[in-house]
Amino acid sequence: MNSPRRVLYFSRNLTTHDVRFLTSLAKTDMDVYYLRLEIQNSNLSENSLPEKIHILPSLNDRKFTFKNLIGQVKKLRRIIHQVNPDIIHAGPIQTCGYLTAITGFAPLITMSWGSDILVDSEKNFFWKWITKFTLKRTSIFIGDCDVVKNKAKRLGFPENRIVLFPWGIDLKHYQPGKNLQLRNQLGWNDKFILLSLRSWEKIYGVDLVAQAFVEVSKYDPDLRLILLGNGSQEVEIKTIFEEAGMLDRVYWGGVIGQQELPDYYHASDLYISASYSDGSSVSLMEALASGLPVLVSDIPGNKEWIDQGRNGWLFKTGSVENLTKSMSEIFKNKAHLSQVGIEARKSAEKKANWEVNFQKLLFAYQLALNPEIRKGD
Numbered sequence: 001m002n003s004p005r006r007v008l009y010f011s012r013n014l015t016t017h018d019v020r021f022l023t024s025l026a027k028t029d030m031d032v033y034y035l036r037l038e039i040q041n042s043n044l045s046e047n048s049l050p051e052k053i054h055i056l057p058s059l060n061d062r063k064f065t066f067k068n069l070i071g072q073v074k075k076l077r078r079i080i081h082q083v084n085p086d087i088i089h090a091g092p093i094q095t096c097g098y099l100t101a102i103t104g105f106a107p108l109i110t111m112s113w114g115s116d117i118l119v120d121s122e123k124n125f126f127w128k129w130i131t132k133f134t135l136k137r138t139s140i141f142i143g144d145c146d147v148v149k150n151k152a153k154r155l156g157f158p159e160n161r162i163v164l165f166p167w168g169i170d171l172k173h174y175q176p177g178k179n180l181q182l183r184n185q186l187g188w189n190d191k192f193i194l195l196s197l198r199s200w201e202k203i204y205g206v207d208l209v210a211q212a213f214v215e216v217s218k219y220d221p222d223l224r225l226i227l228l229g230n231g232s233q234e235v236e237i238k239t240i241f242e243e244a245g246m247l248d249r250v251y252w253g254g255v256i257g258q259q260e261l262p263d264y265y266h267a268s269d270l271y272i273s274a275s276y277s278d279g280s281s282v283s284l285m286e287a288l289a290s291g292l293p294v295l296v297s298d299i300p301g302n303k304e305w306i307d308q309g310r311n312g313w314l315f316k317t318g319s320v321e322n323l324t325k326s327m328s329e330i331f332k333n334k335a336h337l338s339q340v341g342i343e344a345r346k347s348a349e350k351k352a353n354w355e356v357n358f359q360k361l362l363f364a365y366q367l368a369l370n371p372e373i374r375k376g377d
Contacts, residue, residue, distance in 0.1 A: 002369045003362075006031040007081075008230065009140075010096045012064070012324035014044045016045040017167065017282065024358050026050035033083050034254055037096050038064045049238055064095055069361070074277070080105055085257075086111035087368050091142075094127060097104040098336035107368035111165075112303070114144065114279030115203065117151050121373055131155060140368045142361065144279040149301035163364040166280045168354035169289055174290030176345050186251055186286045188269075191224040192331055197256070197283055198275060200231025203299065205274030205318070212274075212323040217246055220331055222292035226264055228253040265290035269337065270330060275316060278302060289348035290313070291341040301349035305351070311343040 007030050013017050014036055025032045026049075033054040034046075036218035040063045045056050056079060059072055075097050080088070090096040091111035100108050121131040135141065135157045142165050143149045149162050183189045194213065206229070217223045227237075227250050241247045256264060265271070271287035271294040278284075278301040287294050288305070294312035296302045306312045313330065316322040330337075 002366065004030055005367050006033070006083065006371060007084045007365070008033045008035060008083050008088045010035045010088060010090040010100060011037070012092055012095050013040055014046060019044060019048055020167075020354070021361075022053050024047050024354075026052040028362070033085065034099075035059065036081060038062065038100075040064075046109065054083075059099075069099075069102075073099055075283060076100065077103050078086075087365055089365075092120070093315070094130050094244045095121055095219035097138070098101065100136035101134040104137070107371075108137060109140045109142060109368050110134060110138040110365055112140040112144070112148050112152070112279065115277050117143075117148055117155075118279070118301075119203065119277045121151070137366075139371070140364050142364055143303050145304050147304070148279045163360055163365075163367065165360040165364065166351060166357050167282060167285075168352045168357035169282060169285045169348070171289055171349060171353055174262055174265070174286045174289035174348075176341065177262070177266045179263050179355075182263055182267040186224070188224045192220075192334060193268045194223065194225045194226065194327070195228075195264060195271050195287075196273070197228035197261075197264070198273055199229050200237055202207050202231040202233065204231075204278050205236055205276055206231075206322050207240065208274040208318070208323060209272050210237050211320045212327055213249075214240060214244040214246055215320070215324045216327045216331065217244075217249060220328065223249065223331065225250045226253060226268060227251065228264065230257050232254060238240050257281060261286065262290060265292050268292060269334065270295055270327075270328070272323075273297065274315075274317075274323060275299065275302075280305065285348055285352040288344040289352060291345040292346060293330070293337050293340040305347065307343075307347075309340075311340060311347045 022034055033056055033169050035056045036058045038060045039058050070137040087107050087109055088100050088105055089109045092113045093110055096108040111289045121128055132155055135155055141152050141157050141162045149164055152162055153159055196206060198206055200206050213225050241250055265287055271292050273296045275297055297317040298314040299317055306314055307316055313326055332352045360375045
């Protein structure tokens with residue numbers, strides 16, 4: 001099969017995920033160009049990217065809006081003409097994918113970032129329309145789990161042009177271990193520590209985690225919470241702990257870099273995510289790989305990773321009551337967590353190996369350039 005020589009990687013902003021993709025792409029023999037849609041609230045610098053990556057000026061110097069759509073499409077067309085890529089890898093769907101689709105460039109590989117197809121495509125008629133418009137002009141669609149794949153199919157995208165690519169993680173960076181030093185620094189060596197590191201936005205349900213923690217802690221005073229991240233719900237979340245008089249039971253760690261993250265997994269006893277929507281959650285994979293038992297919402301994306309009671313637990317999405325009950329039961333049976341942690345690592349080794357999974361992205365690139373190998377078009 002023919003392989004692309006020149007790739008234009010187009011994403012909304014610079015995230016840790018983009019850095020992971022571009023770092024791996026830089027190790028191939030492809031000429032890779034990186035274009036970001038906007039410069040908005042990124043904690044990362046483009047200096048973190050490999051020298052081999054050709055960094056293009058951002059399409060916007062602020063947050064993207066649809067107000068100047070025509071001007072942005074014209075600018076994107078000029079960039080495409082300048083770079084002359086063999087393929088464009090673009091996502092999320094309704095921003096980078098949509099703009100590329102308007103230009104008429106082909107082959108276009110549209111990569112879902114999870115919530116774009118699971119949530120944003122249902123916002124209103126306009127968002128559903130641009131989702132379908134983009135998919136109709138997409139050569140290959142990349143999804144990270146079955147729930148994303150099935151949603152694309154329901155929107156009319158052919159299954160034989162979908163490549164499943166669970167993003168995966170570096171299993172060498174995230175390994176089982178214990179960090180007693182951090183526990184000692186916090187004065188929590190004899191406590192049961194929960195870890196939450198999702199962004200403080202409504203879709204991730206961190207406010208539910210806060211409410212459940214307060215309820216369980218009323219009866220189990222040995223519980224503690226490491227709360228990483230930030231977001232628009234900061235005042236609301238801090239108020240929950242303040243009104244309960246439990247601010248001293250929470251460690252506010254802020255945004256943590258990839259190098260330091262394993263220390264927090266190793267210092268914790270249970271990972272918690274109350275997200276309302278996810279594909280294959282990277283932080284969930286990191287927790288599993290770290291041998292950390294998990295308690296997560298029973299959304300379809302999480303169900304693909306968690307075997308109830310074996311490598312973690314699921315609770316009813318959006319239910320503070322069910323999360324509280326699950327949290328309390330796990331705490332009371334904490335003596336059995338070590339075996340769950342062993343199974344968690346096994347599941348990560350089986351499904352979340354970035355080095356293995358990355359080959360599926362390269363296959364998608366080849367597939368886009370070789371439509372004759374696809375069957376049943």
